[in-house]
Amino acid sequence: MLLLLLALGIIVISGCGALTVCTRPRLSSCIGAGGTVLGCAVGMIPALEVLLQGTIQSLRCAWSMPCGSFFIELDPLSAFFLLPVFLLSALAAVYGGQYLMKYKDTKRLGVAWFFYTLLVASMAMVCLARNAVLFLIAWEIMALASFFLVAFENEKAEVRRASWIYMVATHLGTACLLPMFLIFGAHAGSLDFDRFAHSLPQPLASICFILALIGFGTKAGIIPFHVWLPEAHPAAPSHVSALMSGIMIKTGIYGIVRMLAFLGMPALWWGWLVLAIGIISGVLGVLFALAQHDLKGLLAYHSVENIGIIMMGLGVGLIGWSAGVPSVAILGMAGGLLHVVNHAMFKGLLFLGAGSVFQAAHTREIDHLGGLIKKMPYTGACFLIGAVAISGLPPLNGFLSEFLIYLGSLRGAISMGADVAVPLIGAVAGLALIGGLAAACFTKAFGIVFLGEPRSQAAANAHESRPLMVAPMLLLAAGCLVAGFLGMYIVPAMSEVVSGILGFDAGHELKIAGGYLGSVTIASIALLLVVACLTLLRRFLLSGKEVGSGATWDCGYAAPSSRMQYSASSFAQPITDLFKMVLRTEKRLQLSEQYFPAAGAFKTHTLDAGFEKIYRPLFEGAKCLFARCAVLQHGSMHLYVLYIVITLLGLLVWLVR
Amino acid sequence: MGSVLETTMMLLILSDMALLGLSRLRTCIAVASFQGMLLGVFTLLAHEQALTPRIFLIAAVSFILKGFVFPQLLRRSIREASAQNEMDPYVGYSMSVMAGMAMFGAALWLGEQLPLTLAAGMHLVIPAALTTVLTGLFLIIARKNALSQCLGFIILENGIYAIGIVSVVEISVLVEIGILLDAAVAVVVMGVAIFHINRQFDHLDTDQLDSLKG
Numbered sequence: 001m002l003l004l005l006l007a008l009g010i011i012v013i014s015g016c017g018a019l020t021v022c023t024r025p026r027l028s029s030c031i032g033a034g035g036t037v038l039g040c041a042v043g044m045i046p047a048l049e050v051l052l053q054g055t056i057q058s059l060r061c062a063w064s065m066p067c068g069s070f071f072i073e074l075d076p077l078s079a080f081f082l083l084p085v086f087l088l089s090a091l092a093a094v095y096g097g098q099y100l101m102k103y104k105d106t107k108r109l110g111v112a113w114f115f116y117t118l119l120v121a122s123m124a125m126v127c128l129a130r131n132a133v134l135f136l137i138a139w140e141i142m143a144l145a146s147f148f149l150v151a152f153e154n155e156k157a158e159v160r161r162a163s164w165i166y167m168v169a170t171h172l173g174t175a176c177l178l179p180m181f182l183i184f185g186a187h188a189g190s191l192d193f194d195r196f197a198h199s200l201p202q203p204l205a206s207i208c209f210i211l212a213l214i215g216f217g218t219k220a221g222i223i224p225f226h227v228w229l230p231e232a233h234p235a236a237p238s239h240v241s242a243l244m245s246g247i248m249i250k251t252g253i254y255g256i257v258r259m260l261a262f263l264g265m266p267a268l269w270w271g272w273l274v275l276a277i278g279i280i281s282g283v284l285g286v287l288f289a290l291a292q293h294d295l296k297g298l299l300a301y302h303s304v305e306n307i308g309i310i311m312m313g314l315g316v317g318l319i320g321w322s323a324g325v326p327s328v329a330i331l332g333m334a335g336g337l338l339h340v341v342n343h344a345m346f347k348g349l350l351f352l353g354a355g356s357v358f359q360a361a362h363t364r365e366i367d368h369l370g371g372l373i374k375k376m377p378y379t380g381a382c383f384l385i386g387a388v389a390i391s392g393l394p395p396l397n398g399f400l401s402e403f404l405i406y407l408g409s410l411r412g413a414i415s416m417g418a419d420v421a422v423p424l425i426g427a428v429a430g431l432a433l434i435g436g437l438a439a440a441c442f443t444k445a446f447g448i449v450f451l452g453e454p455r456s457q458a459a460a461n462a463h464e465s466r467p468l469m470v471a472p473m474l475l476l477a478a479g480c481l482v483a484g485f486l487g488m489y490i491v492p493a494m495s496e497v498v499s500g501i502l503g504f505d506a507g508h509e510l511k512i513a514g515g516y517l518g519s520v521t522i523a524s525i526a527l528l529l530v531v532a533c534l535t536l537l538r539r540f541l542l543s544g545k546e547v548g549s550g551a552t553w554d555c556g557y558a559a560p561s562s563r564m565q566y567s568a569s570s571f572a573q574p575i576t577d578l579f580k581m582v583l584r585t586e587k588r589l590q591l592s593e594q595y596f597p598a599a600g601a602f603k604t605h606t607l608d609a610g611f612e613k614i615y616r617p618l619f620e621g622a623k624c625l626f627a628r629c630a631v632l633q634h635g636s637m638h639l640y641v642l643y644i645v646i647t648l649l650g651l652l653v654w655l656v657r
Numbered sequence: 658m659g660s661v662l663e664t665t666m667m668l669l670i671l672s673d674m675a676l677l678g679l680s681r682l683r684t685c686i687a688v689a690s691f692q693g694m695l696l697g698v699f700t701l702l703a704h705e706q707a708l709t710p711r712i713f714l715i716a717a718v719s720f721i722l723k724g725f726v727f728p729q730l731l732r733r734s735i736r737e738a739s740a741q742n743e744m745d746p747y748v749g750y751s752m753s754v755m756a757g758m759a760m761f762g763a764a765l766w767l768g769e770q771l772p773l774t775l776a777a778g779m780h781l782v783i784p785a786a787l788t789t790v791l792t793g794l795f796l797i798i799a800r801k802n803a804l805s806q807c808l809g810f811i812i813l814e815n816g817i818y819a820i821g822i823v824s825v826v827e828i829s830v831l832v833e834i835g836i837l838l839d840a841a842v843a844v845v846v847m848g849v850a851i852f853h854i855n856r857q858f859d860h861l862d863t864d865q866l867d868s869l870k871g
Contacts, residue, residue: 637806638798638801639798641797641798642798645794656770656771656772
């Protein structure tokens with residue numbers, strides 16, 4: 001425990017150190033990034049220890065905060081979330097050290113590093129806190145630190161807009177957490193988490209569940225509370241997007257899981273609700289991702305999709321739990337939780353890759369890129385690995401977690417009655433649809449960005465990023481690959497985490513699932529061997545022969561131009577047309593009316609349906625309502641003082657009456 | 658002894674009324690200065706039986722700060738802004754004195770209601786102090802000139818100080834110094850603000866500041 005506090009101390013102190021030397025960009029980056037890496041490495045030790053041994057370490061100190069106590073605890077569930085926090089934060093810090101150098105003349109990097117370290121430390125504290133007051137403080141520091149990081153390039157209007165949307169969304173989420181903790185606290189008689197467990201009677205438990213779902217779900221980005229994600233992720237610097245998308249939104253999942261453990265036996269409809277939210281978030285997330293033109297916007301919608309997959313896992317687990325089928329509960333929970341770590345790795349990797357592309361080509365517009373794999377081979381290869389992983393294809397890590405969810409759903413669907421089987425079959429179908437669409441989307445993203453010919457001068461002039469930016473991506477890519485092969489060891493190792501939530505032993509079931517994954521690994525190794533053989537065969541056949549190279553997308557034309565290639569929207573058009581009911585893409589087509597072809601224009605634009613249909617009217621209405629209160633705020637200082645005096649006197653008279 | 662304390666309190670209330678009824682800023686500052694010195698003396702009188710170095714210190718600091726330093730700062734502001742009179746206040750001077758009487762009545766009632774245990778001869782302290790607080794607030798609300806508002810703030814602080822003195826044994830010295838420092842900073846800040854308002858707008862009427870609102 002002391003080691004963990006030491007780690008957090010190192011991280012925060014290095015951030016303060018970076019702040020004090022903020023006039024010297026290189027030094028503050030070194031201090032900020034170096035301290036984060038060191039702190040994360042130290043923090044990893046107790047997290048791994050607890051995760052492998054299944055022990056619990058705790059520390060409780062008195063604290064002068066009303067209702068608060070400084071109570072932190074490291075149990076397997078916390079350690080399971082801390083692991084990606086420390087891993088990805090360290091790698092993103094190394095990457096960020098190089099990435100931010102571009103801004104060294106225009107921005108104070110020390111400030112950015114200060115908030116970065118605060119974000120890392122507060123995320124770790126959210127996972128550790130065992131008192132509601134401490135938890136909420138860490139939660140708010142996390143929200144504020146990430147707000148300032150999103151607003152890094154605050155001279156741009158769209159960045160300011162995005163950061164405000166994020167700010168409003170996160171506080172609306174917290175507004176649901178406060179009453180939830182108050183209900184818990186009122187019944188348990190204390191705001192310490194160890195008194196919360198199984199303390200609530202049924203109707204209150206359901207209310208708390210809904211509040212947790214909205215409050216934590218807003219941070220996680222489930223539909224319909226996802227609107228801030230596609231705004232904030234593209235606006236933030238890439239290493240921050242990686243951190244936010246990779247881990248910060250997972251603290252929402254952590255909150256939901258932690259509360260589920262407190263609430264005890266779930267009602268059946270909780271599972272249905274979580275599963276339905278998961279399917280909707282997954283499918284809509286990937287569909288909107290398909291329609292995006294901005295590379296980081298696309299990745300942001302994929303975060304919504306992956307949160308959907310995680311929620312589906314939790315939903316399957318809840319259904320199994322309440323229906324009394326331990327195997328379904330264990331597999332669903334394990335799948336959802338494992339996807340948290342997997343998503344942290346490959347989404348972190350993809351955002352870092354997108355950042356490299358942005359720095360090399362100065363644009364995130366997919367249709368202005370192309371052919372980058374020749375200029376940036378390492379970034380391209382890493383992005384490809386991330387893309388395969390996020391599509392849930394073996395032998396990469398994304399497959400492991402989806403496999404567990406499939407396994408759990410199928411087992412429940414076969415053995416249970418209709419009320420349980422039908423939603424589980426829905427989960428299988430939804431997961432399959434999501435997987436297919438995600439593969440299509442990343443074929444688009446990777447194909448248009450990295451293959452073909454450059455579509456703009458900037459893309460043609462791109463070059464590979466500096467080694468400090470490439471190294472973290474290579475490590476994450478290697479992690480995705482290795483984790484994919486080690487499924488049979490990773491899944492059984494999660495038994496303590498899952499048992500801690502469900503309250504019954506999960507070891508046996510996960511060992512069986514690990515056995516299945518063992519055969520998958522063997523098949524994957526066979527696949528790799530075949531690919532290797534084919535490569536060797538190709539090299540053998542080509543050896544001693546002259547190999548020519550020509551333009552990609554030649555198509556037999558005499559003078560091929562890069563504009564003849566597929567564009568991102570034309571590639572996705574068959575699918576987006578199929579789902580135009582949901583997407584409501586605006587298309588604007590200008591064609592000349594004459595017989596002979598002349599210049600034309602075509603533009604597609606997909607607005608977020610949730611934002612346009614729900615939130616914009618809602619906030620416009622609120623604005624109208626509050627505009628009426630402007631009568632009170634007329635700018636006269638005398639009357640402001642008068643308001644205060646009247647209030648104070650009123651309170652005084654009420655007190656002594 | 659009780660009669661001396663009562664006289665001090667009567668003087669405090671009378672100085673409040675004077676502040677409400679006077680229009681010349683220079684005279685108002687003189688009254689405020691008198692009030693400050695009065696409070697310094699009152700500190701010693703209230704703790705006549707148990708005079709400690711701490712009480713002496715508090716009395717001396719408040720006597721010097723309220724009696725000389727603040728008024729001097731305000732006089733300098735007047736010189737720089739060349740403002741002599743409060744022009745056209747929201748509430749007229751005779752109406753202000755009437756309001757002051759009403760506030761005194763309210764303070765008497767409130768003083769009875771407040772659950773405070775006071776030594777003998779102190780029964781007038783709380784009403785007088787509350788009247789001073791209310792007078793300060795009234796000056797801030799009802800006067801347009803930024804200097805009068807600054808003055809109102811000092812009077813408000815005087816009232817809080819007077820309440821603090823009767824319970825000075827319970828209140829730690831840190832709180833006392835905190836309040837005094839607060840007032841000192843406020844006066845300096847107001848002075849700077851007055852200077853800038855005057856330079857920017859050529860007047861000190863705070864009611865016209867709402868034209869700044871977007």
